[in-house]
Amino acid sequence: MEEMATGMGFFQRLFSPVSARAELLEGLAVLAGRNQGLVDRLKRHAALTPSSNIKTGVEALAEKEELHVKVIHSILADRNVWAKLPEAALHDGSNNWARLSGDLEIIGALAAELRIDAMKWESVDEAVAEKLLQLAIEDDDRESELRKLALKCDALALD
Numbered sequence: 001m002e003e004m005a006t007g008m009g010f011f012q013r014l015f016s017p018v019s020a021r022a023e024l025l026e027g028l029a030v031l032a033g034r035n036q037g038l039v040d041r042l043k044r045h046a047a048l049t050p051s052s053n054i055k056t057g058v059e060a061l062a063e064k065e066e067l068h069v070k071v072i073h074s075i076l077a078d079r080n081v082w083a084k085l086p087e088a089a090l091h092d093g094s095n096n097w098a099r100l101s102g103d104l105e106i107i108g109a110l111a112a113e114l115r116i117d118a119m120k121w122e123s124v125d126e127a128v129a130e131k132l133l134q135l136a137i138e139d140d141d142r143e144s145e146l147r148k149l150a151l152k153c154d155a156l157a158l159d
Contacts, residue, residue: 021124024117025081031113032072037086038106039065045092045099054096057149058103061142065107068135075128097153104146111139 042062049055073083093099114136121129 021079024120024124025076025079027117027120028072029076029081029084031110031117032069032076032083033086034106034113035065035069035072035110036083037089038103038110039069040086041089041092041099041103041106045096045103048099049096051096051152054100054149054152057145058100061146061149064138064142068138071131071135075131095153097150100146100150100153104143104150107139107143107146111136111143114139 039062042058042065046055046058046062049058069083076083089102091102093102114132118129118132118136121132
């Protein structure tokens with residue numbers, strides 16, 4: 001009987017809210033790094049864009065995404081967790097259209113991941129869930145803005 005109680009304790013710990021919270025925080029730390037990577041890419045790509053309208057739009061998106069990074073960092077900091085470092089970009093693209101299309105893919109993935117994370121956080125911390133859902137909604141809007149900017153670039157033009 002004692003073995004069963006010990007075994008139950010193991011499973012209780014395995015599926016405990018503390019374990020779930022730690023796992024969610026780890027995922028959020030990775031997401032913060034990926035979001036910072038997007039900010040870095042957008043800034044780099046804005047600097048490479050000759051069109052002032054597109055450049056201004058991409059810079060504005062980078063600033064807005066920086067605010068998302070700050071929100072995620074504050075969630076992590078309140079729980080004594082550090083964000084993961086952003087991964088280095090393997091390939092930016094040979095022209096503005098390719099670069100912004102890559103950024104578009106990243107922001108879309110971030111929005112989807114934020115929505116999923118928001119659902120996972122609902123049972124652990126509703127306030128965090130609401131913040132993450134708000135970030136996902138904002139990223140959906142930014143994805144649309146970025147798509148419009150990318151469409152203004154000539155897909156065949158090399159820099």
